[in-house]
Amino acid sequence: MLVFEQILNGLQLGVMLFLMSAGLTLVFGIMRVINLAHGSFYMIGAYVAATVTARTGSFLLGVAAALPAAALTGMLVEFLILRRLYHRDHLDQVLATFGLIFFFNELIRMIWGRSPLFMEVPTRLAGSVELFGGLQYPVYRLAIILVGILVALFLYLLFSRTRLGMRIRAGATNREMIGALGVNIPLLYTLIFGLGTLLAGLAGVMAGPLFAVEAGMGDSVLILTFVVIVIGGIGSVRGAFIGAVLVGLVDTLARAFLPELFRLLLASPSSADRMGAALASMSVYIFMALVLSVKPAGLFPARE
Amino acid sequence: MEVKKYILPTAILCLGLLLPQLLDFFGLQYLLSLATRALIYGLAASSLNLILGYGGLVSLGHAVFMGIGGYTAGILLYHIQAGSRILGLLLPGSFWNSALIAWPLAIVLAALFALVTGLISLRTRGMHFIMITLAFAQMVYFFFTSLDAYGGSDGISLYGRNTLPGLDLDNDQVFYYLCLVILLIVLFLMHRILQARFGRAFIAGRENIVRLQALGIAPLGYQLSAYCLSGAVAGLAGALLVNQGEFVSPDILHWTRSGELMVMVLVGGMARLFGPVLGAVVLLFLEEYLAMYTDHWMVIFGPFLILVVLFGRSGLYGLLFEKGERS
Numbered sequence: 001m002l003v004f005e006q007i008l009n010g011l012q013l014g015v016m017l018f019l020m021s022a023g024l025t026l027v028f029g030i031m032r033v034i035n036l037a038h039g040s041f042y043m044i045g046a047y048v049a050a051t052v053t054a055r056t057g058s059f060l061l062g063v064a065a066a067l068p069a070a071a072l073t074g075m076l077v078e079f080l081i082l083r084r085l086y087h088r089d090h091l092d093q094v095l096a097t098f099g100l101i102f103f104f105n106e107l108i109r110m111i112w113g114r115s116p117l118f119m120e121v122p123t124r125l126a127g128s129v130e131l132f133g134g135l136q137y138p139v140y141r142l143a144i145i146l147v148g149i150l151v152a153l154f155l156y157l158l159f160s161r162t163r164l165g166m167r168i169r170a171g172a173t174n175r176e177m178i179g180a181l182g183v184n185i186p187l188l189y190t191l192i193f194g195l196g197t198l199l200a201g202l203a204g205v206m207a208g209p210l211f212a213v214e215a216g217m218g219d220s221v222l223i224l225t226f227v228v229i230v231i232g233g234i235g236s237v238r239g240a241f242i243g244a245v246l247v248g249l250v251d252t253l254a255r256a257f258l259p260e261l262f263r264l265l266l267a268s269p270s271s272a273d274r275m276g277a278a279l280a281s282m283s284v285y286i287f288m289a290l291v292l293s294v295k296p297a298g299l300f301p302a303r304e
Numbered sequence: 305m306e307v308k309k310y311i312l313p314t315a316i317l318c319l320g321l322l323l324p325q326l327l328d329f330f331g332l333q334y335l336l337s338l339a340t341r342a343l344i345y346g347l348a349a350s351s352l353n354l355i356l357g358y359g360g361l362v363s364l365g366h367a368v369f370m371g372i373g374g375y376t377a378g379i380l381l382y383h384i385q386a387g388s389r390i391l392g393l394l395l396p397g398s399f400w401n402s403a404l405i406a407w408p409l410a411i412v413l414a415a416l417f418a419l420v421t422g423l424i425s426l427r428t429r430g431m432h433f434i435m436i437t438l439a440f441a442q443m444v445y446f447f448f449t450s451l452d453a454y455g456g457s458d459g460i461s462l463y464g465r466n467t468l469p470g471l472d473l474d475n476d477q478v479f480y481y482l483c484l485v486i487l488l489i490v491l492f493l494m495h496r497i498l499q500a501r502f503g504r505a506f507i508a509g510r511e512n513i514v515r516l517q518a519l520g521i522a523p524l525g526y527q528l529s530a531y532c533l534s535g536a537v538a539g540l541a542g543a544l545l546v547n548q549g550e551f552v553s554p555d556i557l558h559w560t561r562s563g564e565l566m567v568m569v570l571v572g573g574m575a576r577l578f579g580p581v582l583g584a585v586v587l588l589f590l591e592e593y594l595a596m597y598t599d600h601w602m603v604i605f606g607p608f609l610i611l612v613v614l615f616g617r618s619g620l621y622g623l624l625f626e627k628g629e630r631s
Contacts, residue, residue, distance in 0.1 A: 034431060036563075084614055090430060091362045095570050096613040098563045103606030110600050223442060223559065230435045278450035285443040289424070292436065296428060 005135060006256045007249065012141045014248025015148020019203035020225040021232070021240040022155060023196020029235020029302050030172040031086055031189055034093045037077070037100035038200055038225065039218025045070040045201025046208045046217065047108060050117040053208075059122035063205055070201020071194040078193040083186065101219065108215045116214035144206050151199065152241050159237065168192060172235070172302075224251075227288050233298030242299060247284055254283035312625065313578075320484055324477045336476050337548065342588040343483040344544045347490060349568035349580030351537035354494060356566065357575035358503070359530055360510030361426075364434045365441030366538060366565050371448065371557025372417050373410035373539030378552035379454060380406050381462045403466035403473065407543045414539020415532045417444075422531040426524060441559060448554040459553020466547055473547065483544055487581065490537055495577055497533075506530050571612055573621030582621050 024038045048069040053062035077100065085093050125140040159165035170178045171188055179185045204218070211217065228247050232239025259276030266272040279286075291299065319326075327335050348370055355361040383390040384401050399405065425436040449457040465473045472478050497503050508516045509523040516523050546552045555561070564587070572583025594601030612619070618626060 028431065034434065081610055081614075088613075089362075090434060091356070091566075091570075092613050094362065094364065094434065094563075095566060096610045098567065099606040099609030099613070101606070102602040102609065106600050106602035106606065110603060219560070223438065226435050227439065230432065230439075234431055274450065274452055278447055281446035281450055282443045285439045285446075288439050289436075292428075292432075293424070296432070 002256075004133075005137065006252055008137060008141065008145070009256075010249035010252035011245065012144050012148075012248070013252055014245035015145055015152075016203050016207060017221075017224055017228050017248055018148055018241050018244035019151060019199045019206075020221060021228040021244055022151070022237055023199045024225055025229040025232065025235055025237060025240045026168075026192055027196050028229065030168065030192060031082075033082060033086060034090050034097065035082070036094060036097040036222065037104065038196070039220075039222035040101060040104035041070045041074055041197040041200040041218070042204035042207070042221055043104065043108060043213075043215070043218040044073055045204030046119075046213045047112060047117065047204075048201075049205040050119045050208050050213045051112075053119060053122075054117075063202075066201050066205045067198050070204070071198035074197025074200075075190050075194040077197075078190050082193065083189065086189075105215045105219075112215075114215070116212035119208035119213060121209040140209060147202075147206065151202070155237055164191075224284065227284055229298075231288055231291050231298055233301040235302030236298070236300040239298055239300030239302075247287070250287045251280075251284050254280040258283070324480055336480060338588060338592055339585075340476070340480045340483050340548050341545070342585045343480070343487050343581075344541050344548060345565075345568060345588060346581035346584035347483070347487050347544070348538050348541035349565050349572070349584050350487075350491060350494065350577075351534045351541065352565045353569045353574065353576075353580045354534045354537075355527075355530055356569055357579070358498060358507050358510065359527060361527065361531070362434050363437040363562070364559065364566070365437035365439075365562050366534075367557045367559070367561035368441035368444050369414040369418060369535040369538035370542035370545065370561070371441075371444060371554070372414045373542030374546040374552050374556045375448060375454070375542075376410040376413050376539070377406045377466065377543035378460060378462060378546045380409070381464075381466065381546075382454065382460050385463050401467050403468045403547075406466050407540060410539045410543035411536045412539075414542070415536035418532045418535025419528070422528050422535075426527050426531065438559060438562075441557060441562060445554055445557050445559070448557070455553065457554055459551060459555070462546070462550045462552070465550065479548065483548075486540070486544070490540075491577055491581075498577075502526065502529070567609060571609070571619055573619030574617075576619065576621045579619050579621040582624075583619065586620060 020038065020042060023041075024035060027033055027035055027038075045066045049059075049062040049066035051062075052065040053059050056062070081096060081100070082093075085096055121138075121140045125143050128136045128138045129142065131137050157165075159169060167178065167183055167188060171183070171185060175185060200218075203221075207217075207221075224247060228243040229240055230243075231247065232241070232243025255277075258280045259273045262272035262276040262279075263269055266275070295301075323339055324336055327333055327339075348366070351369075352363065352366045355363060379390070380400055421437070421440045425433055425440065428436055448454070454460050465479070467473060468482075471482065473482070498507065505516065505521050505523075506526045508521075509527055513523055542556060545556065568583035568587050569580045570583070571587060572581065573579025590605070591601065594604065598604075616623065
């Protein structure tokens with residue numbers, strides 16, 4: 001039962017990572033841009049949702065305010081800064097978006113102060129539900145898993161079944177060609193970027209009730225997100241989904257069970273706990289190194 | 305014109321040499337430790353400049369070498385000061401406390417780590433290289449945060465610095481001069497290496513790998529050697545930093561620290577020998593002064609950084625010293 005509960009937890013972390021990495025991998029796969037500031041949109045989503053929810057008492061209104069806020073900020077950033085970096089090398093992209101992180105973290109501190117905000121789990125999703133076998137599981141976490149799967153489905157349909165998705169795929173393959181065919185490429189790119197930051201904002205909103213909402217909250221998620229897209233294969237949304245679930249599971253299960261595993265192997269329980277905890281926090285990166293040593297371009301490399 | 309070219313560098317060197325006396329004279333002694341830190345960060349940023357600026361290897365995990373060097377020096381100092389055993393051995397303090405032992409050890413361990421990780425990460429390019437170097441740094445970061453024996457994420461405070469025969473390192477002025485001399489020696493060696501055949505081949509790897517291979521030169525060996533060298537220098541910088549602050553914590557190798565080193569290289573001037581030092585000095589003093597006026601100096605610095613990226617590729621060094629020489 002404990003194992004099953006931890007698997008659900010891993011899945012929940014996984015879908016949140018997927019929301020983050022879908023946008024990032026799209027932006028990299030299509031525009032060839034590394035965006036370190038992706039975590040900032042996660043943070044903006046969480047802050048706007050926390051504030052609006054606290055003011056109005058409605059979680060739905062919070063979500064309704066946070067998603068456009070993240071998307072619009074993203075499109076503004078794309079319009080002002082990132083589109084100037086598409087043809088620059090990765091170093092410039094890394095540095096400029098690193099500057100963006102400085103800016104957004106400090107701006108958030110100026111507006112909301114240094115102390116973290118807290119968000120309540122919405123009342124309709126509070127409490128827990130009994131799954132099979134008498135396992136009690138929080139409804140809110142189940143809702144996150146559901147939202148993540150719905151978003152994955154939505155993205156799949158968007159790319160494979162709609163005209164917009166077709167243009168995005170075509171734009172990734174040959175930018176000049178579809179520009180010549182009359183598609184407004186800059187607008188398309190701005191929209192994709194907005195979609196990516198909207199998803200990051202959604203992840204932030206859902207993370208709000210689980211973690212403290214504070215400046216810099218996006219930074220640690222950002223690193224995990226990078227691990228996900230490198231494992232999944234940069235530019236592939238399908239890879240991002242698989243990679244996110246894998247990383248979520250590896251991280252959660254390692255944290256839950258590695259210390260116990262070491263207790264079986266080592267004589268002293270305290271040093272077993274320490275080694276287990278140390279290895280658990282490194283597990284995701286070790287997993288990434290293993291995957292890359294077998295498949296250097298990730299599990300599902302996008303076509304070059 | 306030829307003479308003019310040397311006036312400013314000479315003036316800056318004199319300023320560096322006379323700085324402790326000048327600070328004393330103006331009653332600004334508290335700035336000496338900031339200046340020392342700027343030199344040490346300048347050393348670390350220069351080591352990054354070697355692979356990033358000259359080699360075109362964008363590493364987003366360079367602070368890991370500072371961390372390894374820093375923790376090597378810090379852990380040795382910690383055990384000697386506490387008189388406790390390390391790996392079951394009781395080390396005689398008079399010998400192991402010496403900077404002549406601790407610092408080379410820091411350099412060697414950092415270089416070894418660079419060798420192992422470099423062998424893996426140098427097989428990748430572009431985005432993957434950035435992410436792999438970041439991932440290795442994160443591994444070590446989490447290793448040190450879970451190291452409870454050495455304070456975990458809080459780190460360890462030390463009491464006093466390493467010793468060096470004939471020099472009193474606990475004296476801040478002496479320590480400043482030592483850092484200055486080390487920095488100048490390293491920069492001189494780096495200059496010589498880059499002028500040599502080795503450096504030419506390494507820089508050519510940045511420009512065009514295929515052409516290099518067509519000339520019969522395998523780039524991996526050059527890149528790996530430079531990567532180790534760069535890691536070694538950063539390891540030394542880490543050991544110096546821990547000695548200077550008498551404190552070590554995982555903060556020293558947080559990924560934002562690696563980002564800051566990149567920022568120093570860029571703001572100062574990439575692939576310019578003195579650029580990163582200039583960048584480190586400007587960045588640290590800017591932080592100190594802007595922080596006096598507002599807590600929120602980052603809100604100004606972030607956009608400034610973006611502007612430098614967009615419009616000032618040659619950095620401050622290019623702006624100050626290369627008027628009209630190149631765009």
